Every structure is written in structure tokens, then in C-alpha cells.
Amino acid sequence: MSKHTVDLTIVGSIGIDTIETPSEKRENILGGSVSYACAAASFFTHTGMVGVVGSDFPKAFRDTWENMNIDLEGLQTVEGKTFRWSGVYHENMDNRDTLSTELNVFETFSPELPEDYKEAPYLFLGNIHPALQLHVLEQVRNPRFVLIDTMDLWINIAKPDLEQVIGKCNMLTLNESEAQLYTGEHSLMKAAAKLLDLGPEYVLIKKGGNGSMLFTGDDIFLLHAYPLAGFKDPTGAGDTFAGGLMGALAASGKTDKEAIRQAMVQGSIVASFGVEEFSLERLVRLERDEIENRVSEFKEMCRL
Amino acid sequence: MSKHTVDLTIVGSIGIDTIETPSEKRENILGGSVSYACAAASFFTHTGMVGVVGSDFPKAFRDTWENMNIDLEGLQTVEGKTFRWSGVYHENMDNRDTLSTELNVFETFSPELPEDYKEAPYLFLGNIHPALQLHVLEQVRNPRFVLIDTMDLWINIAKPDLEQVIGKCNMLTLNESEAQLYTGEHSLMKAAAKLLDLGPEYVLIKKGGNGSMLFTGDDIFLLHAYPLAGFKDPTGAGDTFAGGLMGALAASGKTDKEAIRQAMVQGSIVASFGVEEFSLERLVRLERDEIENRVSEFKEMCRL
Numbered sequence: 001m002s003k004h005t006v007d008l009t010i011v012g013s014i015g016i017d018t019i020e021t022p023s024e025k026r027e028n029i030l031g032g033s034v035s036y037a038c039a040a041a042s043f044f045t046h047t048g049m050v051g052v053v054g055s056d057f058p059k060a061f062r063d064t065w066e067n068m069n070i071d072l073e074g075l076q077t078v079e080g081k082t083f084r085w086s087g088v089y090h091e092n093m094d095n096r097d098t099l100s101t102e103l104n105v106f107e108t109f110s111p112e113l114p115e116d117y118k119e120a121p122y123l124f125l126g127n128i129h130p131a132l133q134l135h136v137l138e139q140v141r142n143p144r145f146v147l148i149d150t151m152d153l154w155i156n157i158a159k160p161d162l163e164q165v166i167g168k169c170n171m172l173t174l175n176e177s178e179a180q181l182y183t184g185e186h187s188l189m190k191a192a193a194k195l196l197d198l199g200p201e202y203v204l205i206k207k208g209g210n211g212s213m214l215f216t217g218d219d220i221f222l223l224h225a226y227p228l229a230g231f232k233d234p235t236g237a238g239d240t241f242a243g244g245l246m247g248a249l250a251a252s253g254k255t256d257k258e259a260i261r262q263a264m265v266q267g268s269i270v271a272s273f274g275v276e277e278f279s280l281e282r283l284v285r286l287e288r289d290e291i292e293n294r295v296s297e298f299k300e301m302c303r304l
Numbered sequence: 305m306s307k308h309t310v311d312l313t314i315v316g317s318i319g320i321d322t323i324e325t326p327s328e329k330r331e332n333i334l335g336g337s338v339s340y341a342c343a344a345a346s347f348f349t350h351t352g353m354v355g356v357v358g359s360d361f362p363k364a365f366r367d368t369w370e371n372m373n374i375d376l377e378g379l380q381t382v383e384g385k386t387f388r389w390s391g392v393y394h395e396n397m398d399n400r401d402t403l404s405t406e407l408n409v410f411e412t413f414s415p416e417l418p419e420d421y422k423e424a425p426y427l428f429l430g431n432i433h434p435a436l437q438l439h440v441l442e443q444v445r446n447p448r449f450v451l452i453d454t455m456d457l458w459i460n461i462a463k464p465d466l467e468q469v470i471g472k473c474n475m476l477t478l479n480e481s482e483a484q485l486y487t488g489e490h491s492l493m494k495a496a497a498k499l500l501d502l503g504p505e506y507v508l509i510k511k512g513g514n515g516s517m518l519f520t521g522d523d524i525f526l527l528h529a530y531p532l533a534g535f536k537d538p539t540g541a542g543d544t545f546a547g548g549l550m551g552a553l554a555a556s557g558k559t560d561k562e563a564i565r566q567a568m569v570q571g572s573i574v575a576s577f578g579v580e581e582f583s584l585e586r587l588v589r590l591e592r593d594e595i596e597n598r599v600s601e602f603k604e605m606c607r608l
Contacts, residue, residue, distance in 0.1 A: 092490045186396045189533035210514040213531065222528040222605050227517065229493035265608055301526050304569055304603050 006048035006071050008250040009117040010037045010243060011136045012126025012149075013106060014051040014075075018086035019235055019278065021093060026233075029279040030061045031085065033126035033149070036236035037243025039283045040270045041124075042068040043291060044247035048117045050074035050136065054082040054105040064284055073114040080105040093234055113139045122250040125169065126239060127151050130161040137168055145255045147171045147246055148200075149238070155182050167199035170255070173242050176207045188213060189220075202260065206238050214264065216257065223264050226272035226298050233278040237271045240283070244270035269294050310352035310375050312554040313421045314341045314547060315440045316430025316453075317410060318355040318379075322390035323539055323582065325397060330537075333583040334365045335389065337430035337453070340540035341547025343587045344574045345428075346372040347595060348551035352421045354378035354440065356413040358386040368588055377418040384409040397538055417443045426554040429473065430543060431455050434465040441472055449559045451475045451550055452504075453542070459486050471503035474559070477546050480511045492517060493524075506564065510542050518568065520561065527568050530576035530602050537582040541575045544587070548574035573598045 012034030018027045034051045041047040048071040053062075057077065065072060083106035086099040111132055121144040125133040133148060140146075148169040154162050155178060166172050172195055176188065185191040188205055192215035195203045203215045207225075214221040244267030245260075252259045269291055276282045316338030322331045338355045345351040352375040361381065369376060387410035390403040415436055425448040429437040437452060444450075452473040458466050459482060470476050476499055480492065489495040492509055496519035499507045507519045511529075518525040548571030549564075556563045573595055580586045 187533055189531055207514070210511070211528070220531055220605050222531070223608075224515070224526040224528065227493055227524055227526070229491055261608065299608050301524050302606065302608055304527075304565065304606055 005046070005116045006120045007045045008041055008047045008122040008124065008246055009050060009074070009113065009120040009136075009140070010034050010041060010047060010124040010126055010246070011050035011074075011111050011128065011133070012037060012124075012239065013083060013128055014053050014057075015083045015085045016057075017084070017235065017279070018099075019233060020086075020088040021233060022089065022091055024232065024278075026278050030064060031235060031279060032083065033128070033236070033239040035065070035280065036239035036274065037124060037126050037246070038065065038070045039068055039280050040240040040244035040267065040274065041247030041250070042070050043244065043270060043286070043288055044266065045122075045250040047071060047247060048074050048114070048120065050111045050113060050117065052076040052078060052083075052105050052109040052111075054078065054080045057082045064280060068284065074111075074117050076109070076112070078105050087235070089234070093231070111136050121145070122246055123147070124242060124246040125149065125165070126242070130154050130158050130165045134161065134165040134168075137165060145170050145246075145249060147173060147242060149173050149242055150178070152178050152181055163198055166195075169200050171202035171204060171260075172198070172200045173204040173206060173238075175238065176205055179203075179205050189215075204242075204264070206241065208234070208237070212241070212264065212268070214260065221257075221261055221264070223261075223268060224298075224302055226269055226294065227301075228272060228275070231275040234275050235278075237275050240274040241267045241271040243267070265295060265298070266291065269298060309350070309420045310424045311349045312345055312351045312426040312428065312550055313354060313378070313417065313424040313440075313444070314338050314345060314351060314428040314430055314550070315354035315378075315415050315437070316341060316432055316543065317387060318357050318361075319387045319389045320361075321388070321539065321583070322403075323537060324390075324392040325537060326393065326395055328536065328582075330582045334368060335539060335583060336387065337432070337540070337543040339369070339584065340543035340578065341428060341430050341550070342369065342374045343372055343584045344544040344548035344571065344578065345551030345554070346374050347548065347574060347590070347592055348570065349426075349554040351375060351551060351554075352378050352418070352424065354415045354417060354421065356380040356382060356387075356409050356415075358382065358384045358409040360384075361386045368584055372588065378415075378421050380413070380416070382409050391539070393538070397535070415440050425449070426550055427451070428546060428550040429453065429469070430546075434458050434462050434469045438465065438469040438472075441469060449474050449550075449553065451477060451546060453477050453546055454482070456482050456485055467502055470499075473504050475506035475508060475564075476502070476504045477508040477510060477542075479542065480509055483507075483509050493519075508546075508568070510545065512538070512541070516545070516568065516572070518564065525561075525565050525568070527565075527572060528602075528606055530573055530598065531605075532576060532579070535579040538579050539582075541579050544578040545571045545575040547571070569599060569602070570595065573602060
């Protein structure tokens with residue numbers, strides 16, 4: 001495991017997933033927001049993972065991360081079972097149902113940052129309870145750029161906690177339906193305006209296969225999703241996008257709008273590879289030049 | 305009425321519409337595919353309208369077209385009532401239901417082109433029965449570029465006619481759901497491949513507020529929709545987009561991919577204005593520099 005200082009700290013969930021799609025069922029595969037996000041970020045920068053696994057966690061999964069040069073000093077292993085999730089995708093993969101969730105060791109997780117993670121200039125608060133996200137934010141020293149992700153569950157049951165932590169972050173990201181749920185606005189323009197009022201400089205709304213929109217108080221950046229003829233598993237696509245974005249941004253050493261645009265392109269392209277297979281199976285054998293080639297191809301598709 | 309030769313001929317429906325949205329109901333307003341398409345094209349090129357109205361057709365509607373400098377030599381006025389349509393939009397305007405359709409004079413419509421329309425280098429076969437589209441196509445002499453639009457109705461009841469005419473056109477445009485219906489493919493990449501097999505060089509799939517995709521055998525062009533905080537009436541947006549596209553393409557005098565990309569941007573921006581109000585109400589007072597300003601703003605939003 002590499003021991004040099006991390007440039008990007010990512011916190012989130014780690015799960016052992018069982019996923020069923022219309023064409024395939026896969027049991028006990030590596031999942032969780034921090035797993036996807038760190039894998040994506042690892043193509044660009046030295047990334048530290050903050051999460052928890054149980055004593056049943058397979059060595060092979062840990063090896064997967066180490067082979068991607070992800071720093072695991074922030075990974076806690078505690079007695080008990082790892083968080084488990086299972087879900088089934090509907091016809092056309094547009095929606096999914098959760099079949100079961102077993103929190104296990106995740107239930108009592110308190111993310112604690114190793115000393116060098118506290119100095120990392122970039123921080124991605126992946127999708128976990130907002131009180132835990134706040135706990136992480138309180139440990140870091142003077143971060144340059146903090147991205148926070150969330151989900152419908154926390155919007156529904158922990159909105160005050162969520163608002164408190166969002167106000168301390170540079171960028172908020174959520175799905176189209178979550179932005180609408182949060183604000184009660186169907187129009188993403190109106191939803192984004194309300195979310196910006198919570199305090200972040202940037203609001204990034206993800207629209208799945210229809211791309212994403214970055215809002216600031218002044219302007220909007222529109223990004224397509226790379227068009228795929230097919231994909232196997234969209235689980236973690238948003239985490240992969242956001243993780244890749246933060247990895248590329250950390251690698252740039254910048255935090256301005258232009259750098260964020262370019263980082264979004266990188267993150268989006270990494271996510272387009274990620275969904276081609278289950279879990280991290282495509283990302284573990286993805287090469288940097290494959291990313292660059294697809295970025296070039298994508299830019300040509302979008303050229304006006 | 306201007307009498308110089310038209311550069312673009314457009315055929316389609318003309319209707320008197322009654323439209324209900326969650327916030328407003330408007331009765332007996334000017335509608336129809338050729339009305340929207342000619343209005344949009346009129347910003348860029350001299351456009352001739354081919355359609356039919358009844359003896360009840362209000363002079364004010366005809367004046368609207370003449371004020372936009374649309375050539376009406378191809379407009380037939382026959383004894384009887386004009387085609388009427390009424391529809392109601394659902395909450396959020398994502399879908400609509402047709403409440404009534406009265407074909408009236410449209411039932412026996414046979415589009416006949418004035419002599420100078422037959423020489424127009426650009427032709428847009430708007431959404432009418434494919435047998436009528438074919439009848440128009442057979443009258444034109446050596447057109448440089450022909451775009452055809454269609455709808456779910458013809459895919460369901462007149463597929464053989466539709467396939468015959470599509471094979472003779474340069475570009476086919478349809479909505480996302482229609483492309484999926486036509487081909488049985490959920491993936492737009494796969495749907496487009498099947499549609500290209502019918503013969504057109506270009507397939508343009510419209511995704512409403514999520515933009516559009518232009519497919520050729522070799523590559524893909526991705527275009528966002530201009531983001532609007534709100535809009536009043538999406539009726540005719542696809543016709544406006546396609547009409548503006550063909551108008552801008554005719555004005556360029558070109559038919560290559562690069563010219564088509566630029567023409568798509570122009571058409572999309574005109575459509576973004578069109579939906580801001582009902583019928584042609586926004587388009588009749590739209591200025592060319594408003595289009596150009598929004599195009600510039602839009603390109604900045606999309607810059608990678």
C-alpha cells in the first residue's frame with residue numbers, strides 16, 4: 001500500500017451487493033459509494049478511502065483496491081458482517097427496487113480520518129448519513145474543495161442535518177429526482193436555484209443517461225452522457241462520476257469553473273466505462289489511454 | 305406576399321388547436337406541424353407552405369404567416385372546416401392526452417406543389433400520412449436535401465408506406481419513444497442503427513428537454529436542449545426545431561455534417577423560444593438577434 005500523502009479523501013459506504021438485471025444476476029459483488037468513487041478517482045490522483053467493513057470482508061476485494069493504488073489507511077475493519085445490499089433492475093434498467101438492506105457494521109460506523117487524510121486538499125463526502133458527513137468535515141483542516149453527495153433517504157429523514165453540512169461544502173451533487181424531491185420544484189433551473197441558496201457555490205444535477213447540469217449563481221454547464229449501445233450494471237454510476245470528477249480536479253490542483261468542467265468530462269467518461277460491467281470489473285482493467293481516447297471521441301460528438 | 309422563388313418547401317398539417325396545460329387553457333389557436341415549421345424556418349430562408357385549411361380559417365392566422373414572409377402559394381383553401389385538435393397536458397407537461405381530433409378538410413388533402421416549389425433545393429416532409437409525403441416527394445425535381453418527420457400513428461398503421469418514403473430521404477427525424485416503437489430497441493444507439501438501415505444518411509432522434517442526437521453510419525452528434533426555467537406550451541416544439549433546422553440549412557446552402565450541426569443548434573434555439581408561449585405567439589415577435597444571442601449563450605453552456 002502506498003504511504004505517500006493522499007490528495008483526495010473520500011468517505012462513503014462499502015457494501016457486498018447482490019444485483020439482478022433483466023439479463024443477469026450477480027451475488028456478493030463489491031459495491032458501495034466509496035468503492036466506486038475511489039476506484040474512479042484512482043486513475044487521476046492518490047486517493048484515501050474512509051469506510052468500514054466487517055471481519056467477513058473478502059481479501060480479494062481489498063486486493064482489488066490495493067491494486068488500484070487506493071490508500072486504505074482510513075478503512076476500518078470491525079468485528080461483524082459487512083453492509084449488504086440487494087436490488088433488482090426493471091426492464092430497460094431505468095429504475096430499480098431495493099430487495100434488502102443489512103446495515104451490519106455500517107450501523108455503528110463513525111468515520112475517523114488518519115492524520116494525513118486531514119490535510120488532503122480535496123474531500124468527497126460520498127453518500128452516507130449527513131451527520132457522519134459533518135463529522136468528517138469537522139476533522140479536515142482547511143480543505144480547498146469539498147463535494148457532497150446525498151440520496152432521497154436523507155432528504156426524507158434527515159433534512160436538517162443535511163442542510164447543515166451542505167452549507168459548508170463547495171459543491172452539492174444529487175440526482176434529478178432528488179433535486180426535485182428536495183425543493184418541490186419540477187424545473188431543474190428552479191430546483192438548482194433553491195439548492196444554491198443552501199450555500200454551495202456549485203450544484204451538480206445528475207440525469208443518468210441524459211447527462212448532467214452544473215449550476216452556479218451565474219451560469220450553467222451542460223454535459224452529455226457518453227452514449228452507450230448497452231451496459232450491464234448502472235449501480236454506482238453516480239459515485240463513479242463524482243469520484244472521477246474529484247480525482248481529476250485534485251490532479252489539476254485547481255478549483256475554478258474551467259477545471260471543474262474538464263474534471264466533469266473525465267468523471268463522466270470513467271463512469272461510462274464503469275457501467276459496461278458489474279461492480280469494479282471494468283474499472284480494474286481500464287487504462288488511462290482508454291479514458292483519454294474516449295474523452296477525445298466524446299468531445300468530437302459534442303462539438304458545436 | 306413575396307413571390308420570389310422559395311428555397312425551402314415544407315408540407316404538413318394545419319390545425320386550429322385547443323390546448324389545456326396545468327395552468328392555462330387556450331381555445332382555437334393556430335397550430336399544425338407546417339405552421340410551426342414554416343414559422344421557424346422563416347427566420348433563415350424563404351419558405352413555402354404546403355397545406356390545407358377550410359373556408360372557416362381565420363384571416364388573422366393567414367396574416368400571421370404573411371407577416372413572417374412565409375410563401376402561401378402552396379396553401380389550399382377548400383370548402384369546409386379546418387382540421388381541429390385538442391389536447392391536455394399532464395402535470396409537469398411531460399406527457400399529454402389527445403381529447404379530440406376532427407380531420408375535416410384534412411381528410412381529403414392531396415398536397416400539390418406550385419411550380420416554383422418543385423425547384424426548391426430543400427424539402428421538409430412534416431408529419432402527415434406517409435403516402436402524402438411520398439406524393440410530395442414525387443413532385444419535386446432533384447432536391448438537394450430532404451428531411452422527413454413522422455409520428456407513432458403512422459408507425460403503427462402505415463409502416464410499409466413509411467418505409468418506402470423514408471428510404472428516399474436524406475434525414476429521418478422522430479421522437480425517442482417513436483424510435484423505440486419503430487425498432488423495438490430501447491437503446492437509441494441500436495434503434496438508430498436500424499433506422500439508418502432503412503436508407504437515410506442521417507437519423508435525428510429528439511428527446512424533448514433532454515436534447516437530441518444525430519446519427520450517421522460513422523458518428524454521433526449530441527445536442528442539449530437550451531435549459532428553460534419554465535415554458536407554457538410544448539406543442540409543436542419538434543416541428544419548430546426541425547423547421548428551424550431546415551431553414552438554417554437552406555440558408556447555408558450546404559448539406560454536409562458540419563452545416564447540419566450548426567443548423568440543429570439554430571433550430572433548437574428557435575424551438576426554445578417557441579415553447580415560451582402558446583401557438584406562434586412568441587415566434588411572431590422573435591427577432592433574429594435574440595436567436596443569435598441565445599445561440600452564443602448556449603454554446604458557452606456546452607463548451608467542453
